Amino acid sequence: MSRNPLDGRGRLRVRGFGSHEADDDASAGTATVDADATPSPTTDRWRRAWARFRRDRAAVAGLAVIAVMTLLAVFARPIEVGGVVVQPVALAPYDPSASGIAPAYRPPSLAHPFGTDWAGRDVFSRVLYGGRYSLSIGVIAVGLALLVGVPLGAVAGYAGGWVDETVMRLVDVLYAFPFLVLAIALVAVFGQGFWKLVGALVAVGWISYARLIRGEVLSVSERDYVLAARALGASDGRILRRHVVPNAIAPVIVQATLNVGTVVLSAAALGFLGLGLEPGTAEWGSMLSAGRDTLVGGEWWVTVFPGLAIFLFVLSINLVGDGVRDALDPDADTDRYRTREAR
């Protein structure tokens, strides 16, 4: 019992070393300050992501194709808003819904580059104009699905408890149905039309975003800066909006970009099944559907050109989606992450 934890301990002083100590400290201090004072060019993460995206040639090509298709769709026919013509250009040589402008089933020629269909309508004009439906359905349906899915999923993940349970069990129930089958059921119940089609696609589309962002929110909520924001007295809504969601949104954006292609494809599939827009509309899927008898007769141009348009758009969207994923993936950027400087 005579153990002494403090035996043999003493304070030793190194002599002849401390005389310059004050000077050393001061110069070290200013050196550090100088090193920190050189401001490096500041870029935010979206600009960095864009710089990385631009290096991906396939993605840029996809973006270019989409841009061209969008422009062609917009400038295909004049647009009137409330009787005023806001876009006078007409790239499509004929009215896409006008029948009888040429005999039916004319093969491609100079006057009709993509030929004519059973009603004598110009397929080239219809394909150009049809981009309006397909592209806008894709963008609007995905945008609305994000507006529903992201807030619901984020709140579920952040709040937890019964809120989480309610939202996620609803998501599970909807997930139990195959995407297309559920969309078909909804369209069958509510009827046809542009907004009803969009509504059906949103109703089945939001669940994947909700599930994705909930998982991300669960992980981001554990980060120190969220605790720091709480320690600063920020309200829960503010923390969720400003600190959690911006850090959790990247995978959702990737998923949404890729989903635009899926949604366009689904809209086309519904159109092909006769459940999309009204029959006769110049939507790509409906055109395929209307022309499916012609495959036997050998009039290939009626179906090949709208099919190619769908193929090209979905392929481009997928290339862009892959590019966005690579651009937003933090692992692709490890060399830019600063390791702690040892000074």
Place this chain on the structure above:
Amino acid sequence: MALLEVEDLDVRFYTEEGVVQAVDGLSYTLDRGERLGVVGESGAGKTVTALALLDLLDRPGRIEGGSIRFDGEEVLDAPAERLRRLRGGEIGMVFQDPETALNPVYTVGEQVAEAVRVHTDREGAAAHDRAVALLDRVGIPDPATRATQYPHEFSGGMAQRVVVAMALAGDPDLLIADEPTTGLDVTIEAQLLDLLDDLAADDLAVQLVSHDLGVVAGFCDRVLVMYAGQAVERAPVDDLFYHPKHPYTAGLLSAIPRIGDDRDRLATIPGTTPDLASPPPGCRFHPRCPYAEDACTKRDPPLAGVDEVQPTGASVAGDIADDAGDHRAACLAYVDDADFDGALEFAVEVAADATEDDEEADP
């Protein structure tokens, strides 16, 4: 009245392995402008205590009992709105790892400005100007330019200064610094401590959580030593370092390596911190204590006053006098009616140039 009064604080974590008593009956006070050091091993409950002060504990942690009064007002019953004003407005907090405490997607100026907006009427440009002024206050050179940069463009020391600036945005009376210098190298640590020292001179109370006894010796007025969720010793800083009363404190002090030490191995305290889901009976330190007797396994010692003439730091201690003396230790050796026969046979020997030592230990 003290600025912060913690009484009988009791925090438990409900885990699958059982109920973990992370903080058990902790009491202490902190005056305006005072600097309190909280030291202890990992898992002693230091950080949990700091988080409990702002009611920031998340499931599975729960504050089960006790009282935390800030400026005489109970924190634990406070409505959510009051609690949010308290957080950051009256109590600021600095976290251990500055690089994870900053949000990577906003510029640092924006983050400090956000803290300003939460706690003041300033909006827009005024909040931004205030943020730049705060960055200047914490010693960030060229604050206007640095404010437009992102956290990844800051070094660890500079990022920690930003975190301090955020904590100061609401002009708090108390700053809780949870191991603010861990992970920073010693020169940066010294600069940061200088900054805290400078801030504390403006009547800002600081609760410094640390396991670095050297930092505590240089910075704090009083020290609270925690072990396994309990306070084992509470003393003015000089008394604690020159006259440790609890065997655990003595063990911690003896484990510090020193320049010129002729020991081959560093002294250690044998064993590890107990599993707090099933703490040992009696004194929680007894399995590791070289002086433990039978009585120690049966009775949990209270934090008792130690009768000793205060040789140094008495004037400092006088201002913050507790009714039962300001040097207290939780060991049966200081309990009169305890069945404790032995004696705590450790002592601190101060090397020859004592004046030098006094300067060093004097904050």
